[in-house]
Amino acid sequence: xxxxxxxxxxxxxxxxxxxxxxxxxxxxxxxxxxxxxxxxxxxxxxxxxxxxxxxxxxxxxxxxxxxxxxxxxxxxxxxxxxxxxxxxxxxxxxxxxxxxxxxxxxxxxxxxxxxxxxxxxxxxxxxxxxxxxxxxxxxxxxxxxxxxxxxxxxxxxxxxxxxxxxxxxxxxxxxxxxxxxxxxxxxxxxxxxxxxxxxxxxxxxxxxxxxxxxxxxxxxxxxx
Amino acid sequence: xxxxxxxxxxxxxxxxxxxxxxxxxxxxxxxxxxxxxxxxxxxxxxxxxxxxxxxxxxxxxxxxxxxxxxxxxxxxxxxxxxxxxxxxxxxxxxxxxxxxxxxxxxxxxxxxxxxxxxxxxxxxxxxxxxxxxxxxxxxxxxxxxxxxxxxxxxxxxxxxxxxxxxxxxxxxxxxxxxxxxxxxxxxxxxxxxxxxxxxxxxxxxxxxxxx
Numbered sequence: 001x002x003x004x005x006x007x008x009x010x011x012x013x014x015x016x017x018x019x020x021x022x023x024x025x026x027x028x029x030x031x032x033x034x035x036x037x038x039x040x041x042x043x044x045x046x047x048x049x050x051x052x053x054x055x056x057x058x059x060x061x062x063x064x065x066x067x068x069x070x071x072x073x074x075x076x077x078x079x080x081x082x083x084x085x086x087x088x089x090x091x092x093x094x095x096x097x098x099x100x101x102x103x104x105x106x107x108x109x110x111x112x113x114x115x116x117x118x119x120x121x122x123x124x125x126x127x128x129x130x131x132x133x134x135x136x137x138x139x140x141x142x143x144x145x146x147x148x149x150x151x152x153x154x155x156x157x158x159x160x161x162x163x164x165x166x167x168x169x170x171x172x173x174x175x176x177x178x179x180x181x182x183x184x185x186x187x188x189x190x191x192x193x194x195x196x197x198x199x200x201x202x203x204x205x206x207x208x209x210x211x212x213x214x215x216x217x218x219x220x221x222x223x224x
Numbered sequence: 225x226x227x228x229x230x231x232x233x234x235x236x237x238x239x240x241x242x243x244x245x246x247x248x249x250x251x252x253x254x255x256x257x258x259x260x261x262x263x264x265x266x267x268x269x270x271x272x273x274x275x276x277x278x279x280x281x282x283x284x285x286x287x288x289x290x291x292x293x294x295x296x297x298x299x300x301x302x303x304x305x306x307x308x309x310x311x312x313x314x315x316x317x318x319x320x321x322x323x324x325x326x327x328x329x330x331x332x333x334x335x336x337x338x339x340x341x342x343x344x345x346x347x348x349x350x351x352x353x354x355x356x357x358x359x360x361x362x363x364x365x366x367x368x369x370x371x372x373x374x375x376x377x378x379x380x381x382x383x384x385x386x387x388x389x390x391x392x393x394x395x396x397x398x399x400x401x402x403x404x405x406x407x408x409x410x411x412x413x414x415x416x417x418x419x420x421x422x423x424x425x426x427x428x429x430x431x432x433x434x435x
Contacts, residue, residue: 044414072417077415077419079411085411086369089336090335090336096337101421129372130369
């Protein structure tokens with residue numbers, strides 16, 4: 001379970017997010033809101049990329065403030081632009097990056113990479129230079145690079161924004177097929193209809209929280 | 225070496241660990257300058273070319289490694305011929321060609337991660353004097369990964385500026401590229417941190433986790 005307890009996040013004297021209490025237990029949660037509403041701050045607080053100025057965010061009881069490393073093992077993060085997420089020159093090497101950070105031995109590492117590449121249909125691209133991939137392939141590599149580390153939760157920060165319709169469908173099918181708990185930040189409201197819960201942020205606070213239809217309606221009402 | 229990358233094959237040279245291959249280039253780099261004989265220089269260069277055959281690297285791929293160096297080698301040869309004689313020019317060019325080909329062969333037959341691991345092992349003793357070996361090897365990987373990205377960003381900015389009528393302004397290209405790369409470096413640092421890389425686990429005063 002992910003829990004926010006008295007969380008305030010400020011930067012340069014400006015309060016960007018205030019969440020007095022919130023528990024996230026559902027398997028698929030959507031996060032919506034206008035630009036600057038606090039979505040990025042919220043999602044970065046979940047895996048300790050940011051720590052709150054006040055209060056505590058805990059993941060299965062682990063504090064993002066004091067257990068950063070353990071939290072990042074539990075919470076994977078897929079960024080909007082895969083170009084900024086893929087850090088190794090070839091596909092296989094990029095998948096190995098996270099596993100090496102977790103201390104996997106060579107044989108186990110190779111086995112996991114083979115399995116991940118096969119699962120995402122990327123086996124033929126193992127030695128391909130990552131900057132030569134298409135946008136859709138890059139996003140799949142970014143997702144594979146995170147899921148191969150086997151986190152319990154995965155945050156997707158607008159993963160379909162830079163994709164065409166075909167690749168968007170492919171990436172969403174991949175996300176739908178994940179066994180992990182997923183938190184999807186998106187401006188694309190159509191993607192969230194089947195989610196278990198949607199949270200709408202507005203001006204750094206939770207504006208609406210509940211079933212997708214109700215929350216999306218509340219969000220739309222902000223812009224009559 | 226930076227421009228070339230791994231060329232998948234199952235050969236003896238591909239299977240050889242990165243350490244001995246890097247050592248070979250270092251030793252070759254020293255030995256090739258000990259003999260001042262055109263026959264030795266030619267034999268060394270020929271030997272390296274033979275290694276390309278052993279590694280089953282196609283001629284087109286080998287040429288790709290050399291083509292950027294050829295104009296420089298031509299200039300060096302002409303200058304040496306002018307200053308001394310053509311034999312000296314040939315020796316110098318053969319030495320440099322052997323070294324460039326050998327270094328490229330290492331990158332063509334060695335995965336980047338294996339090379340980085342070898343560097344990391346090589347630099348390990350430096351950790352005792354405070355060098356953060358993990359960060360150095362990570363920087364090498366990032367350089368290899370992002371050189372093509374910087375090239376692409378520069379191309380995009382240049383096209384955007386041309387569309388606005390700025391044909392030959394270096395400043396108009398350089399500034400947006402630098403700003404974009406700085407923004408990108410923040411995102412990359414977040415991405416690296418999010419995938420459990422850390423030399424140490426710290427947060428800056430603004431609450432930001434920092435690699």
